[in-house]
Every structure is written in structure tokens, then in C-alpha cells.
Amino acid sequence: MTIPLRIGIAGLGTVGAGVVQLLAENRDLISRRAGRPIEIVAVNARDRAKGRGVDLSPYRWQDDAAAMAQADDIDVVVELIGGADGLAVALARKSLAAGKGFVTANKAMVAHHGAELATAAEKAGAALKYEAAVAGGIPVIKALGGGAAANEIVSLFGILNGTCNYILTEMETKGAPFADVLKDAQALGYAEADPTFDIDGIDAAHKLAILASLAFGTALDFDHVETRGIREIEKVDIERAAALGYRVRLVGEARLIDGRLVQRVHPVLVPLAHPLAKVTGSLNAVVADGNFVGRLTFEGAGAGAGPTASAVVADLIDIARGETAPAFGIPAASLKRVETGDHEDSIGRSYLRVAVADEPGVLADLTAILRDCGVSIASLIQRGEAGDDEVFIAIITHETKLSQTADAVRRMGALSSVLTPPMRLDILS
Numbered sequence: 352m353t354i355p356l357r358i359g360i361a362g363l364g365t366v367g368a369g370v371v372q373l374l375a376e377n378r379d380l381i382s383r384r385a386g387r388p389i390e391i392v393a394v395n396a397r398d399r400a401k402g403r404g405v406d407l408s409p410y411r412w413q414d415d416a417a418a419m420a421q422a423d424d425i426d427v428v429v430e431l432i433g434g435a436d437g438l439a440v441a442l443a444r445k446s447l448a449a450g451k452g453f454v455t456a457n458k459a460m461v462a463h464h465g466a467e468l469a470t471a472a473e474k475a476g477a478a479l480k481y482e483a484a485v486a487g488g489i490p491v492i493k494a495l496g497g498g499a500a501a502n503e504i505v506s507l508f509g510i511l512n513g514t515c516n517y518i519l520t521e522m523e524t525k526g527a528p529f530a531d532v533l534k535d536a537q538a539l540g541y542a543e544a545d546p547t548f549d550i551d552g553i554d555a556a557h558k559l560a561i562l563a564s565l566a567f568g569t570a571l572d573f574d575h576v577e578t579r580g581i582r583e584i585e586k587v588d589i590e591r592a593a594a595l596g597y598r599v600r601l602v603g604e605a606r607l608i609d610g611r612l613v614q615r616v617h618p619v620l621v622p623l624a625h626p627l628a629k630v631t632g633s634l635n636a637v638v639a640d641g642n643f644v645g646r647l648t649f650e651g652a653g654a655g656a657g658p659t660a661s662a663v664v665a666d667l668i669d670i671a672r673g674e675t676a677p678a679f680g681i682p683a684a685s686l687k688r689v690e691t692g693d694h695e696d697s698i699g700r701s702y703l704r705v706a707v708a709d710e711p712g713v714l715a716d717l718t719a720i721l722r723d724c725g726v727s728i729a730s731l732i733q734r735g736e737a738g739d740d741e742v743f744i745a746i747i748t749h750e751t752k753l754s755q756t757a758d759a760v761r762r763m764g765a766l767s768s769v770l771t772p773p774m775r776l777d778i779l780s
């Protein structure tokens with residue numbers, strides 16, 4: 352007789368309802384692939400009466416999510432509530448302490464408490480899995496932790512937030528205003544409960560910290576992810592970028608440089624021919640360089656019910672098969688603590704947007720600052736009608752140490768003819 356894997360699901364929102372639907376719809380196939388049935392025993396959410404478009408009648412309603420951690424008839428707790436702290440992490444701690452497997456889509460919790468939870472899982476001999484937490488449906492956690500595990504990986508980058516990518520793409524293709532597109536992304540189930548996590552880059556930073564730890568074998572270090580979101584991106588940046596041969600994307604990058612870890616989430620300009628320029632809508636992409644395999648590129652849906660449920664259920668299938676690899680590829684106690692490096696020490700090209708008063712000598716002042724800082728101009732666009740109070744100057748620099756470009760931007764901002772703080776976006780190479 353085959354013994355089913357019995358699960359309890361806490362959280363029945365976009366992802367939770369997606370998991371219920373997927374397990375029901377692909378039941379037989381999943382059972383064959385997992386080697387045994389995966390059965391939902393109990394479900395929990397804040398509001399029992401809420402309609403969710405899925406049939407919950409076969410399952411026990413559990414008023415208290417934490418009780419799932421103690422229930423004798425549950426082998427694995429699936430946490431789809433969200434939030435770095437509070438109920439989610441309490442449930443994780445209790446479930447793992449009780450020796451139950453724990454599957455989560457919660458990147459905020461993993462980024463903040465991943466090491467502690469991985470240690471608890473190892474101690475209990477239980478599985479901790481979080482494929483859905485990074486890049487939604489893309490199986491990148493399994494790829495880096497498994498398929499590419501023989502390689503040394505020294506750098507990775509990618510588009511890690513579906514909401515931001517959707518917003519940037521819609522602004523570019525439809526000229527739609529930021530606020531309207533954000534509402535659409537929320538309605539489509541892409542955004543976090545608090546969408547500032549998306550648009551301020553925090554969600555991408557959570558994911559980047561997790562990927563970096565897994566890829567480099569370093570301790571999770573969310574606090575040192577330099578994070579900048581897309582709030583300051585204006586229509587003019589998207590238009591100027593397009594005129595200069597680029598698209599704007601929110602990208603997370605992590606590198607080990609001389610043993611120091613540089614982690615950065617920031618909006619960048621991506622050349623039109625670059626693979627990330629073709630990643631549109633809520634799609635995500637992750638690019639990792641391995642020393643034997645070479646460059647690996649993963650692309651797929653980064654958000655939404657179906658893709659995220661796909662990743663959650665993939666973790667359940669792993670557990671049903673008896674896989675118990677350490678959560679971060681190596682035992683949590685072996686993850687290396689490394690110092691933080693500074694991205695501004697590296698060499699790169701940048702886009703600068705400077706809003707100036709249309710008066711004689713302004714351009715000369717800007718170019719003099721760039722000269723004094725050792726920054727050379729690759730291209731420059733000035734557009735504005737005669738009589739406009741404000742003119743936008745867009746500059747693309749040649750390769751320079753980025754700290755020099757930062758210095759130039761600071762000095763430009765101090766000019767009385769510069770009307771708002773200049774903005775710099777680096778160019779992805």
C-alpha cells in the first residue's frame with residue numbers, strides 16, 4: 352500500500368488557492384511522479400467564508416494554523432501566508448521542531464530567518480523547501496542547489512520581481528502611468544500584500560540574498576543588499592533609454608569580488624540586444640555563471656497563482672520522494688561569512704538624467720564636471736522646446752570607475768541651474 356504525503360496548507364490567497372487547484376487538477380500525474388499521492392488534509396486562512404474559486408469542502412478547516420504543526424495526520428506544512436515574522440515564522444519553527452517538512456513561498460521569511468530555519472530542519476532531519484520564494488515558477492533553487500551544484504558560481508544577476516517588470520514593460524509599451532499599472536499588477540495577483548516591497552526593490556533584495564547564499568555558499572546577508580526600487584523611474588527615462596538603444600529593468604546582481612560579497616538591486620539600462628531586454632511582463636530571469644557549465648539562463652513566470660503553485664508542488668514532490676538535501680545546498684553551519692564589497696569600486700557605464708534650466712552655459716558646466724571627475728561622454732541627448740522652463744539632458748558615459756560617476760552626479764546636483772537631483776542608472780554589461 353502506498354502511503355500518501357499528507358499536507359496542511361496555511362494561507363489560501365493567490366498562491367494557496369493555486370496550490371489547491373493544481374493538486375486537484377494534476378492529482379494522478381503528481382501521484383505517479385511523486386511515487387505516492389499528495390493529499391491535502393487541512394487548510395487554514397484568515398477568513399473561512401471567503402470565496403476562493405476552489406473547492407475546499409474535502410479538507411478539514413483548521414482555525415489555528417499553528418495547530419497544523421502539532422497535528423498527527425500532517426507530514427508537511429505549507430506556509431503561504433507571507434510576512435518575514437509573526438505567524439509564518441512561528442509556524443515554521445513549530446513545524447520543523449515537530450519534525451514535519453516545511454514548504455514555503457515566503458522569501459521575506461527565508462531571507463531573514465533562513466539560516467535559523469535551515470539549522471532547525473537539519474537538527475530535526477526534516478525538509479525545508481522554498482522553490483516558490485525565488486523567481487516564482489522558475490526552478491532556479493533546484494537548478495543552483497542541484498543541477499549546477501558541481502560548479503563554482505561567482506556571479507549571478509536577474510530580473511527577480513514580476514510586479515516591477517510588469518510595470519516597466521507596460522509603461523514602455525503602452526505609456527501607461529505608474530500608479531495605474533501597479534493597480535493592474537495587484538489585480539493580477541503579482542504584487543505583495545504591501546506593494547511597496549515590490550516597487551522599492553525589497554522583494555527582489557530578499558530573493559537576491561537567498562540566491563547569493565545558495566550559489567556562493569555564503570551566509571544569508573539581506574542587510575547588505577544595496578537596494579533601490581523603481582519609484583524614481585519616469586516616462587522620460589524610458590523614452591530616452593529607448594532612443595539610446597536600451598530598456599529599463601529592475602535587476603538584482605550578486606558577485607564575489609576578492610572574497611567580498613557585492614549584492615545590489617537597482618534599476619538599470621539593458622541594451623536592446625541583451626537577453627534581459629526581452630524579458631517582459633511578469634516574467635523573471637536568472638543568469639548564473641558556473642566555472643564548468645558556463646553561463647546558465649533561466650526564464651519564466653515569476654509571479655501569479657499557477658507558476659508559483661507549480662514551484663510549491665515541485666517541492667512537495669521532492670519531499671514525497673524522500674529528498675532531504677540541506678536547504679542552502681550545504682549544512683547551514685558551513686555557510687561562509689564574508690565581508691561586504693562596494694559596487695562603486697567597479698567599472699561600468701551609466702545613464703544620467705539631468706533636469707536643467709534652459710539657460711546659456713548649463714551644458715558646459717555639466718561637461719566640465721564630467722571632465723573633472725574623469726568621466727567621458729559616449730552620447731548625449733538634449734530635448735526641450737525653446738521657452739521651456741525645464742530641459743532634460745540624458746547622458747551615457749563611457750566605462751569609468753562608478754565612484755567617479757557618483758562624484759560627478761553629486762557635483763551636478765549642486766549647480767543652481769540643475770533643477771532636481773540628477774538621476775543615475777547604470778548600464779548592464
Ligand SMILES: NC(=O)C1=CN([C@@H]2O[C@H](COP(=O)(O)OP(=O)(O)OC[C@H]3O[C@@H](n4cnc5c(N)ncnc54)[C@H](O)[C@@H]3O)[C@@H](O)[C@H]2O)C=CC1
Pocket residue numbers: 361362363364365366367395396397398416431432433434438456457458459483484487540541542543544653654655656659
Ligand atoms: N503572489 C505571487 O505571485 C507570489 C507570492 N509569493 C509569496 O507567497 C506568499 C503568499 O502570497 P499571496 O498568495 O500572493 O498572498 P495573499 O495575500 O493572496 O494570500 C495570503 C493568505 O494568507 C492568509 N493570511 C494572512 N494573514 C493571516 C493570518 N494572520 N492568519 C491566517 N491566515 C492569514 C490570508 O487570509 C490569505 O489567504 C507570500 O509569502 C508571497 O510573498 C511568492 C511568489 C509569487
Ligand SMILES: N[C@@H](CC=O)C(=O)O
Pocket residue numbers: 484486487511512513514515541542543549554653654655
Ligand atoms: N510580488 C512578487 C511575487 C513573486 O515573488 C513579484 O512581483 O515578483
Ligand code: NA
Pocket residue numbers: 482483484485486487488489490491492662
Ligand atoms: Na522558483
